[in-house]
Amino acid sequence: MSHASTRARRLTIAVSVTAALALGATACGGTTKDDAAKEGAGNAAAGKADPNAATKKGLTVGFLPKQVNNPYFTSADKGGEKALKELGSDYKEVGPSSGTDTSGQVSYVNTLTQQQVDAIAVSAQDPGALCTALKQAMNNDISVVTYDSDTKPECRNAFVSQASGEDLGRTEVQLLAEQIGYKGEIAILSAAQTATNQNAWIDYMKEELKDPKYKDIKLVKVAYGDDDAQKSFQQTQGLLQEYPNLKGIISPTTVGIKAAAQYLSGSKYKGKVRLTGLGTPNDMRKYVKNGTVEAFELWDPAKLGELAARTAVALESGQITGKEGETFKAGAMGEFTIGKDGVISLGKPTVFNAENIDQYNF
Structure with missing residues (x-):
């Protein structure tokens, strides 16, 4: 048969x-x-x-x-x-x-x-x-x-x-907090507003931020780039215009973090506004080597x-x-x-x- x-x-x-x-x-x-x-x-x-x-x-x-x-x-x-x-x-x-x-x-x-x-x-x-x-x-x-x-x-x-949603959400906050000295305004650049995984990780990020050691860190906005490179680039630009004192961005999406890194690397914010999140080594290699990004994470x-x-x-x-x-x-x-x-x-x-x-x- x-x-x-x-x-x-x-x-x-x-x-x-x-x-x-x-x-x-x-x-x-x-x-x-x-x-x-x-x-x-x-x-x-x-x-x-x-x-x-x-x-x-x-x-x-x-x-x-x-x-x-x-x-x-x-x-x-x-x-x-x-x-x-x-x-x-x-x-x-x-x-x-x-x-x-x-x-x-x-x-x-x-x-x-x-x-x-x-x-x-x-x-x-x-x-x-x-x-x-x-x-x-x-x-x-x-x-x-x-x-x-x-x-x-x-x-x-x-x-x-x-990986566990909790591990991912909490570790991204931990990574960024270390880079900004546990002080300042931060934002999140997500993918689609309905994305199950993104929303679960963001919930854990907010939960992690409740820890007293982050008392001097303020999450000012969650922006959505819809996993579109151009929109994510524009959202990064918009965040920095809206929040001139922004110290860091977490982007738990490979498209978003690459677009954000691209914007930051060609701007006056390079090395001043920290960026972390989920990215691929091949996408992020040049931004790590040119000082735009210090550290980020992902799985294989x-x-x-x-x-x-x-x-x-x-x-x-x-x-x-x-x-x-x-x-x-x-x-x-x-x-x-x-x-x-x-x-x-x-x-x-x-x-x-x-x-x-x-x-x-x-």
Whole structure:
């Protein structure tokens, strides 16, 4: 039986089972071993994880980033593609060209569902907007993994987080506070106002700032650059015009921090207004070396994409269902344990500065 015909049969079985359950009936039917494993893997509520189950091959995993031409997501998704090749499965990428196209993401989820992929890995633009489409995918026996930015827990099987939101939010405040001597006005340059991950990190930044040791630091504004380079550049300029005494900026977005660094490096504020946040070494190298930026942080996006891919395959193989406490092996990355609400954390962020930045290439 071909993979496509097997998949079509699985969809028919899923529909039939749903109808039977709606009538309060139970039924037994002859399914292939492949079908049975697939049905168990695709239903997180079933709770029948088998960590020793064989890793399935020949799967198709669709990656749906927030923006296909964003260097950060290009790196992340290449990590996913490499992992899937190693695992004997197929990779496909679709997605909007704009970093704020929520409706576009919905249509791509629907397309991947219609194309009967085995799993979807998505970085959600909005925490709720994708839910209906993702639930439909799961109803069609497709495993759903979010990475980088989450949707609601009930709308996916697992979320692969870059690091804990608390670690990221608090450490960015700590980095900037050290650079400005724990005194002065600061601002945050975020991405889209609806971005789940950005908002979670900003909440932790505000929580960290409540510590008495930051009593002389004042957060004056949160600006939004929508992960657009030109808008982020303009927002940086606007912040400095509106707050001439600004001492520092935190930009927890790779597009935002690069644009802010570009503005600062060509302005009278270079070396006077400190900038930190989340950036890639390749984007930020020249700004670290020319004195615009002292230190910033990030995780390895390729590893994030790899873990998303390996999580999707583990779900499809029935090794995990997404429940708290389950463990699985992710190749050379080691073993991971699923946390509360199906969250899997990649690890702690890495701080980049003049001493170590040349050791990295992404």
